[in-house]
Amino acid sequence: MTEKSLIDADQKKIDDITYNYNVICERIAQAAIKSGRNPEDIKFLAATKTVAPRYINHAISLGLSYIGENKVQELVQKYDSYDLNNCSLQFIGHLQTNKVRQIIDKVDLIQSVDSVKLAQEIASQSLKRGTITNILVEVNIGREENKSGVYVENLFDFLQKISRIDGISVQGLMTIPPICENKDEIRKIFKKMNQLFIDISAKKLDNIYMNCLSMGMSDDYYEAILEGATMVRIGSALFGARNYY
Ligand SMILES: *Cc1c(COP(=O)(O)O)cnc(C)c1O
Numbered sequence: 001m002t003e004k005s006l007i008d009a010d011q012k013k014i015d016d017i018t019y020n021y022n023v024i025c026e027r028i029a030q031a032a033i034k035s036g037r038n039p040e041d042i043k044f045l046a047a048t049k050t051v052a053p054r055y056i057n058h059a060i061s062l063g064l065s066y067i068g069e070n071k072v073q074e075l076v077q078k079y080d081s082y083d084l085n086n087c088s089l090q091f092i093g094h095l096q097t098n099k100v101r102q103i104i105d106k107v108d109l110i111q112s113v114d115s116v117k118l119a120q121e122i123a124s125q126s127l128k129r130g131t132i133t134n135i136l137v138e139v140n141i142g143r144e145e146n147k148s149g150v151y152v153e154n155l156f157d158f159l160q161k162i163s164r165i166d167g168i169s170v171q172g173l174m175t176i177p178p179i180c181e182n183k184d185e186i187r188k189i190f191k192k193m194n195q196l197f198i199d200i201s202a203k204k205l206d207n208i209y210m211n212c213l214s215m216g217m218s219d220d221y222y223e224a225i226l227e228g229a230t231m232v233r234i235g236s237a238l239f240g241a242r243n244y245y
Pocket residue numbers: 047049070092093176217218219233234235236237
């Protein structure tokens with residue numbers, strides 16, 4: 001590519017992100033209103049895997065308030081390039097216990113906690129630094145063997161166990177649903193997650209807060225909000241299809 005065509009491609013990408021950002025915000029607002037809530041009550045997190053910091057920072061300049069990375073190495077490499085003044089950085093991927101210390105002072109929330117061992121490590125690394133880390137518990141709502149997350153039947157026990165750990169604060173639930181054939185099927189799954197969220201909230205467990213229900217991605221965030229999501233995680237609909245190298 002010539003230099004001019006590279007610059008044109010870059011500008012097109014910037015313009016596409018601006019356009020997509022506005023479309024997504026509008027759809028989030030519509031779904032919020034349709035579900036009887038305020039648009040401001042729904043958090044839009046951009047899933048930024050494989051996206052260069054220049055484009056992430058452009059989205060932040062448009063008003064994006066949450067970004068999420070799903071790989072420790074990528075987060076650490078990109079960390080110094082993010083403009084995080086008005087934006088919260090979160091971790092949304094599978095997290096190995098031995099990598100917690102690399103991200104603990106960089107992220108505001110870890111969305112993907114699914115074992116007591118991981119919760120304990122996040123807690124002990126937080127206490128070492130004199131902080132408390134907010135976490136979500138990842139639920140494997142489809143009972144898929146190849147996916148992370150706590151099974152529904154174990155969720156209550158799991159929450160009780162980790163509620164006693166100092167150094168973490170449970171703020172809600174996150175899920176990545178199974179691939180569904182149609183929108184009715186995915187809505188049923190989101191509805192089931194929301195029911196869990198409400199049931200746990202009603203139990204008023206010590207140190208367990210249900211402030212955030214993180215579900216819905218590029219293809220289904222509208223349906224997720226209709227069924228009660230308070231945060232959606234959107235990648236490709238904002239930044240375009242991912243290129244993996
Ligand atoms: C990549 C990713 C998303 C967003 O996926 P898209 O389909 O690109 O919107 C959401 N959540 C997690 C955990 C991800 O890794």
